[in-house]
Amino acid sequence: MKSIIIALMASYFSAAAELPEGYEIVHVPVYADGTSINPDGTLDIADTTERAAYKKLPSLKRSCAKGSAAACFETATILQNESFTWIKDLPASIPYLQKACSKNHIDSCLLLTVSYFNGTGTSQNYHEALRISRKLCSRKIAEGCFNTAISYENGYGVRQDTIEAWEYFGKSCDYGYQSGCDNYTRMNKTR
Structure with a gap:
């Protein structure tokens, strides 16, 4: 018989879903430190990088x-890390990014x-993305200019305007962003 393992953080529950024929449910407790018990009874330790990140989170928070913008950013990147499985929490990362960004990180x-x-x-919010991108561009951050150009070129959060897009691609290029240069050249050919 094949097993479907259900990892639990707090308590056991029974699965209401129908299982394919020949499968059984095996409940495996997962503890807050990332350890769990394998079906054979041995201790399973989660990836040490994730465990180290988990241990760092309280101090970073x-x-x-x-008021440390760098700590807010590091907290957010841990919570958004695609390779982490049990501490990844995209919605929880947003307030940390907002706080760090408000401090100009x-x-x-x-x-x-x-x-x-x-x-x-x-939630997808083109207007807020554009507001932040413009702010970054005004500080001569090339990627901010590039993102602003993309918004104007495609009409994300703003009326589509290829002239504005071309100008922002140019600024992005001027500030050293190669993709900005490439898009500026591309748009020059169609003008």
Whole structure:
């Protein structure tokens, strides 16, 4: 008989779903430190990188609460890490990005912009993504100019305007972003 393992954080439950023929449910408790018990009774320890990140989170959260933008950003990146399985929490990462971005932490603002553009961990919000991108561009952050150009070119959160897009691609290029240069050249050919 094949087993379907159901990992539990707090308590056992019974699965209401129908199982394919020849399968059984095996309940496996998973503890907050990332360890669990394998079906054969041996201790299974989660990836050590994830465990180390998990252990760092309380300290990072305290530092963030005290005003450290870098700690807020690191907390968010841990919570958004695709390779983590049991501490990944996209919605929980957004307030940390917002706090760090409000303190002008560039990487936080860029990641928050991507989150708003894609609806990752939050509702898709082109207007907010564009607002942050413009702010970054005004600080001569090339990726902010590039994201603003993409918004204008495609009409994300703003009326589509290829002239504005071309200008922002140009700024992105001027600030050293190759993709901005490539798109500026592409748009020059169609003007």
